[in-house]
Amino acid sequence: MDTQVRAPEWQVCQWFNSAPLSLAALRGRVVVLHAFQMLCPGCVSHAVPQAERLHRRFASAELVVVGLHTVFEHHLAMAPSALEVFLKEYRITHPVAVDQPLAGTAIPATMRAYAMEGTPTLVLIDRTGHIRLQATGGVDDLQLGILVGELLALK
Amino acid sequence: MDTQVRAPEWQVCQWFNSAPLSLAALRGRVVVLHAFQMLCPGCVSHAVPQAERLHRRFASAELVVVGLHTVFEHHLAMAPSALEVFLKEYRITHPVAVDQPLAGTAIPATMRAYAMEGTPTLVLIDRTGHIRLQATGGVDDLQLGILVGELLALK
Amino acid sequence: MDTQVRAPEWQVCQWFNSAPLSLAALRGRVVVLHAFQMLCPGCVSHAVPQAERLHRRFASAELVVVGLHTVFEHHLAMAPSALEVFLKEYRITHPVAVDQPLAGTAIPATMRAYAMEGTPTLVLIDRTGHIRLQATGGVDDLQLGILVGELLALK
Amino acid sequence: MDTQVRAPEWQVCQWFNSAPLSLAALRGRVVVLHAFQMLCPGCVSHAVPQAERLHRRFASAELVVVGLHTVFEHHLAMAPSALEVFLKEYRITHPVAVDQPLAGTAIPATMRAYAMEGTPTLVLIDRTGHIRLQATGGVDDLQLGILVGELLALK
Numbered sequence: 001m002d003t004q005v006r007a008p009e010w011q012v013c014q015w016f017n018s019a020p021l022s023l024a025a026l027r028g029r030v031v032v033l034h035a036f037q038m039l040c041p042g043c044v045s046h047a048v049p050q051a052e053r054l055h056r057r058f059a060s061a062e063l064v065v066v067g068l069h070t071v072f073e074h075h076l077a078m079a080p081s082a083l084e085v086f087l088k089e090y091r092i093t094h095p096v097a098v099d100q101p102l103a104g105t106a107i108p109a110t111m112r113a114y115a116m117e118g119t120p121t122l123v124l125i126d127r128t129g130h131i132r133l134q135a136t137g138g139v140d141d142l143q144l145g146i147l148v149g150e151l152l153a154l155k
Numbered sequence: 156m157d158t159q160v161r162a163p164e165w166q167v168c169q170w171f172n173s174a175p176l177s178l179a180a181l182r183g184r185v186v187v188l189h190a191f192q193m194l195c196p197g198c199v200s201h202a203v204p205q206a207e208r209l210h211r212r213f214a215s216a217e218l219v220v221v222g223l224h225t226v227f228e229h230h231l232a233m234a235p236s237a238l239e240v241f242l243k244e245y246r247i248t249h250p251v252a253v254d255q256p257l258a259g260t261a262i263p264a265t266m267r268a269y270a271m272e273g274t275p276t277l278v279l280i281d282r283t284g285h286i287r288l289q290a291t292g293g294v295d296d297l298q299l300g301i302l303v304g305e306l307l308a309l310k
Numbered sequence: 311m312d313t314q315v316r317a318p319e320w321q322v323c324q325w326f327n328s329a330p331l332s333l334a335a336l337r338g339r340v341v342v343l344h345a346f347q348m349l350c351p352g353c354v355s356h357a358v359p360q361a362e363r364l365h366r367r368f369a370s371a372e373l374v375v376v377g378l379h380t381v382f383e384h385h386l387a388m389a390p391s392a393l394e395v396f397l398k399e400y401r402i403t404h405p406v407a408v409d410q411p412l413a414g415t416a417i418p419a420t421m422r423a424y425a426m427e428g429t430p431t432l433v434l435i436d437r438t439g440h441i442r443l444q445a446t447g448g449v450d451d452l453q454l455g456i457l458v459g460e461l462l463a464l465k
Numbered sequence: 466m467d468t469q470v471r472a473p474e475w476q477v478c479q480w481f482n483s484a485p486l487s488l489a490a491l492r493g494r495v496v497v498l499h500a501f502q503m504l505c506p507g508c509v510s511h512a513v514p515q516a517e518r519l520h521r522r523f524a525s526a527e528l529v530v531v532g533l534h535t536v537f538e539h540h541l542a543m544a545p546s547a548l549e550v551f552l553k554e555y556r557i558t559h560p561v562a563v564d565q566p567l568a569g570t571a572i573p574a575t576m577r578a579y580a581m582e583g584t585p586t587l588v589l590i591d592r593t594g595h596i597r598l599q600a601t602g603g604v605d606d607l608q609l610g611i612l613v614g615e616l617l618a619l620k
Contacts, residue, residue: 039237039240040244041244081232085194
């Protein structure tokens with residue numbers, strides 16, 4: 001596991017559905033982080049509902065699902081006030097963080113720290129805080145389940 | 156057909172994907188009007204893609220598909236500038252009208268004139284300008300097809 | 311309409327879900343004929359359920375849906391006794407005819423008369439008994455609906 | 466794990482897509498056993514394709530997927546010769562066993578030994594040969610993945 005990359009702490013300016021969560025405080029738990037934009041079709045049809053399913057059925061003291069709103073285009077249309085409407089209308093209950101905008105660049109801070117290439121992006125972080133998967137475009141339910149199951153079994 | 160309701164002219168403040176269209180000017184053609192909101196989940200997953208499929212495959216000199224953005228809640232998050240992003244990201248190519256807001260009420264003008272009860276709402280208008288169906292929640296592809304086919308055959 | 315092909319009378323050795331139906335006796339009604347095999351994956355996932363949907367919601371004095379079991383391979387596994395089990399397990403309620411086998415060829419009689427190229431095949435027959443569409447692989451709900459609606463409106 | 470039930474050895478009269486496999490010989494590997502009938506709609510639409518997906522993408526020296534054709538009704542229509550056609554037409558590549566019929570009862574031997582209540586039934590067996598899940602009706606991809614992932618991680 002020495003060769004795994006340590007997951008950078010996320011930088012967040014606002015939280016929905018949760019008090020602020022830090023990655024450091026989640027050490028010991030498996031973390032499923034999914035980066036999305038509320039007007040990205042693949043996020044809305046696939047990644048966000050998948051994360052919500054995972055959260056509703058499997059979130060526990062062992063497993064945390066966190067959404068990260070990584071707005072890198074159309075910033076005005078996807079401002080936090082619009083995101084709040086989106087989360088309400090789609091009945092999203094899992095914690096969602098707004099990635100911290102950076103002056104002088106369209107890419108927000110956490111998205112840059114993880115070198116994400118677009119949305120949706122799925123990141124699986126093990127109990128020790130290391131990245132075990134980072135997949136642009138996401139993965140399907142079967143693959144996600146197997147990866148999460150394996151990480152949950154590693155104590 | 157005397158008992159059919161004449162479709163009210165729509166009141167629009169902005170058009171996307173088209174020069175302004177008036178219902179009066181479409182007399183002689185079958186019109187499929189679908190009212191939606193860009194942050195309404197049932198609109199995004201069902202009604203908008205259905206209208207786009209109908210437009211791409213069957214729009215003609217006989218058949219016109221028009222979207223109507225009837226914002227009656229969360230007006231700021233669904234402003235025309237946000238709608239423009241939505242239409243671009245979802246690659247919507249059929250004509251979309253922004254329903255005219257009215258002072259002193261959340262319900263825009265065309266939505267009120269048609270007494271629509273929510274979104275999505277599907278309205279089928281025959282060649283003579285009469286309403287032949289108005290369905291809150293929309294209808295499925297098979298039923299929509301049969302209704303459109305029947306109206307197309309009526310000269 | 312002179313250029314339309316007259317639909318050949320079907321040749322059937324057994325009926326399920328109906329007394330025997332002849333095409334001649336259905337003159338004046340729109341007929342949706344769908345040819346299938348019970349072990350053809352595309353038939354089971356798409357064509358048979360589509361026909362059943364059309365039948366349950368739109369069958370009338372104007373519209374008849376008929377399934378035709380055109381077995382051209384694996385005849386033993388798809389014998390009428392096996393078809394009976396299939397129709398019961400899948401809760402198919404529309405009329406289904408077994409295409410008449412012919413000595414010396416794997417292709418049954420009606421399939422040959424219509425020159426069908428495989429299963430599923432969809433055939434739309436108008437009120438005058440002429441073929442208006444014959445589509446190998448079938449069509450989707452929207453297109454089927456429009457075609458059926460147009461034929462229904464032609465008196 | 467002492468409270469887990471030891472999986473009974475299966476009793477099989479014929480294999481497709483594989484040389485004969487015994488449960489005893491698979492000790493040390495995770496086994497996903499799915500019981501189905503070729504004319505059971507829920508098996509054909511859900512359980513069989515799910516098993517095939519799991520096999521094609523994740524079968525390995527650690528994980529084995531086995532289908533078990535547990536015919537308990539309509540035995541003639543689902544004879545092994547018909548099953549062979551089904552597997553070919555649906556392009557099933559994972560190992561499939563025919564459950565051994567028993568004289569004097571409609572329920573075949575393995576189905577009875579596992580006290581299965583119908584089809585589809587999913588059984589997960591760990592590396593030590595104990596049953597970790599037996600689910601009538603099957604489970605969805607996310608849950609199946611998590612369970613398989615957990616069992617794979619237990620060495």
